[in-house]
Amino acid sequence: MSDETADYAEWERLALGVLRKSGVTEDRPVRELLSTVDYSGVASAPLYTADDATPAAGLPGAQPFIRGASDTAGWDVRQRHADPDAKATREAILTDLENGVTSIWLAGIAPGDLAEVLDGVYLDLAPVVLDNGPDTEAAADAFLALPGEDKLGGFGADPLGWQARTGEPADLDLLRRLSGKHSDLRIATVDATVYHDAGASDAEELGFAAATGLAYLRALVDAGLSTGMALRRLEFRYAATADQFATIAKLRAARRIWARIAQVCDVPHLGAQLQHAVTSDAMMTARDPWVNMLRTTLACFGAGVGGAAAVTVQPFDARLGLPDGFARRIARNTQSLLIEEAGVGRVLDPAGGSWFAESLTDALAHAAWDVFTEVERAGGMAAALGSGLVADRIEATWQRRADNIAHRRDPITGVSEFPSLEERRPQRAPAPPPPTGGLPRRWYGQGFELLRDAAEAAGTPTVPLVTLGPAAAHSARASFAANLFAAGGIRTVHSGPEGVTDGVACICGSDRSYADEAAAVAGQLKRQGVAKVWLAGPPAAFDGVDAYLFAGCDALDVLRQTHQDLGVTAP
Template structure:
């Protein structure tokens, strides 16, 4: 019995046999149209994968910690640093916060300076009591990065800390700055000269990163995963090329670069993105002449995406950030930040920061995600996604290189237009609910009211300078259009009352219930006062009820067959006192339109534009 293989009594089935069985079960439906997923990333995802799909993947023969690092930089674990950012308004207060959160499980700190320059004394106060050889220290939005690096080295030396034990970085990202502003602070030459000087200043700190590659900018501007990765690789290659041309070696530059990626809700693809990214970056660095494979490692800091976060029903953001954190750490990275669920619309509270922190600690300490090297290895699906994402990102990288590199491609508009095209597709998918935002464009919280949302919260982030030489990237959230729609109703309702939308269920019980539920969720997305009913036995009874309720919109919910007679009767009975809407796309739609019934809602409707039109009709 010990020699028997599991399932040896069952005959093996070929891929074609599986396809034949699935095709039969589809009962005539097209296999590709029904089951094959065409992604925004530019490739198809099959409904199933098998061992034979692994045959041509060379990276499958490597081990964790081995070049090209598709399986991770570490040989025997998947550990990462839990990072939390602190906005530095006062150095003493920021220091107290850092000491507090380190006692609560954080081992990576990000001090956000907001372009404030720190003296050595201020930096010393900020770092007081922090064991610099035990905790990663990062500085974001710093003007005086070179002076900061020198002061940090001096403070560490004074404390007797070995400089190779100092981890963290200053995050200089000239390319992202140009991509959001449209120009350089001084000149292009001076900007990259500053990068070189910062690299030289950090030579004594071998594990302290200097250059940041902001892939999160592309993600939060609506890009696909392939675009985020492809443009990030191009930006990283631009830094390598510029610094090598300035007299530094690839061995001096590559270990000083850290990629900052944002993680979206595409769970398996985000796992594959990081695996593909390490593989491609290793090949790029090697092509630049790295002296050894260790130099080819990609260092990654991840954070939860802002693009898919919502203001309405914000606690749902916790679900989003949890799956994002899971996929990021399973994909393998060096550090990760879970942004608090309320960060897109408010200054985060102690509660929201604690929840965000603990989301990672649960994965690390209770789920043990950090203990298994390359936990995604061997999944036919994820291995195939890794290859597909790598292939498409490489094509995009080469397209950018053909245009002269990242900055040349950006000045020519290629980067912006590519991301804009994808973002527009995603916006349409949100408007038509092919891409769902729970609590915003699908299943909203009917009773939620927000009257104080600022224009900043509801609009894209535009930092374009007056002297911009090209179009820029403007980060935004996919839910903003729906949030602006609903907030418009909230503000209107404060003085004018909330417009009433009444369901008019009649006839077939199953159909009326299903369509009433659909219509309730549809109109609640605009913040209307939606009310359902158990069902009317006659048109006369229903009209009396909705008239007493002062309904502005009446949605008839019934079966297609019954619409042909009931809808015209209801339309006549209302006598224009309310707008009549038919829930569904009945075959008799043209006949109903000929009788004056013009409003229909169904699963193919552009929800956003339809609700905007009803708002306009109601004078909102």
């Protein structure tokens, strides 16, 4: 290739050559062959150029608000508190506010405890966002009764979110009752994380959020507020994941959708969506929980770059129970580092102008708009929740995601990949149980982590790896098999065939050693009483071999079969 800059056609020719050498024979454009499609049905191309034009994104703080709801850089560092112990929560809040946190999110704190929990907090400086489900009105009254008039924050009313969580009918009249209690505090929070936690795609999360926001907008207008005032009384909460580019595009697309709704309502200049991004609960793991620090750092970066007005980083031990002081410190310092040291909060919409980011934003906005209009045609969000439309859509998405996780196409570090059976997890006090009865609460690693729990309860069972030939010939497949079995809490040991007399065994070697020895070794193991013989390698027809494990196999199915064969039962 010459020193001259290659054009797009030259790149296509070279890329196609590599694909042909790798065995790809499909007669499709290179761009299609190398594109990936996410759970929203949005395709990401391998290369973007100026030909990938998208609608004008405008300027930060200006309609259509794609580049940000404000022309001010940075974001609000918001910490979540859910410990029912009022004294412990108060101490944790004061520590947070003294060390970089700028607002507080109170989840499930009893209304009667708010005075003690917020004692010493300057409510005119540190916004407080309530999250009380059926106790929202009582919590709002208790909050308003605290000293001081110039309070900041919001009541956090989310009746449709509560319906999604519990299956109970939404009390939209709650918004009317709250609308007259205070002229400045935000009334409602559209919490779309309930859909994310159930397994929804980004487009579904955004579409359901837009439909919920529109329902709240109608309810507030019916209560006597102007459209502009009603728009200013809403806040939206989204999940931020370790896929930083998807998070950036999600927040930008959400603002574009809401700006369009405000435009239809004849108040386009008031369509700046106030966004609170929370690092995803579904992506968090209980196993190897320290890896969560890396996941939440990426998610926080995506949320900040994506233009969230407020960001909550979940402590790394959140799936283990109530976080301790160290975990909360790491969570808030993650944000401080990104804002102060990395300078992420100094630049407005740094992703703006990227052909990839703009194209992904545009495609996701269209996909989410389709979900939104489907819900509206079904009668609105309350009707869509009641009819099962929302649950059915999310279930279909979850099945696709679960299949990818099971086959480890969506790897989970420390859980489905590179697990450590020697880890000593920190112990935490139990967190209050979440509400149930509505959409399921899922986490991506649940299949593997539940198997790990069962294996530990059974005393960590062992599978012998029967290795063939020298280490150079079997080490790659033996390491692969050990890693896969460990993902289900099963320990492995290297062994010759002579010492294996029962249970389950896995043969590991090279293709040549398999051709020469696999059938004979499998037969020997069966004669010695081994009930199940696996072979680490692609499916073949070796006598005596019962099943195969290989890259791309259904790892969860392999582990469930092995648990069954070893007599491991769920605790």
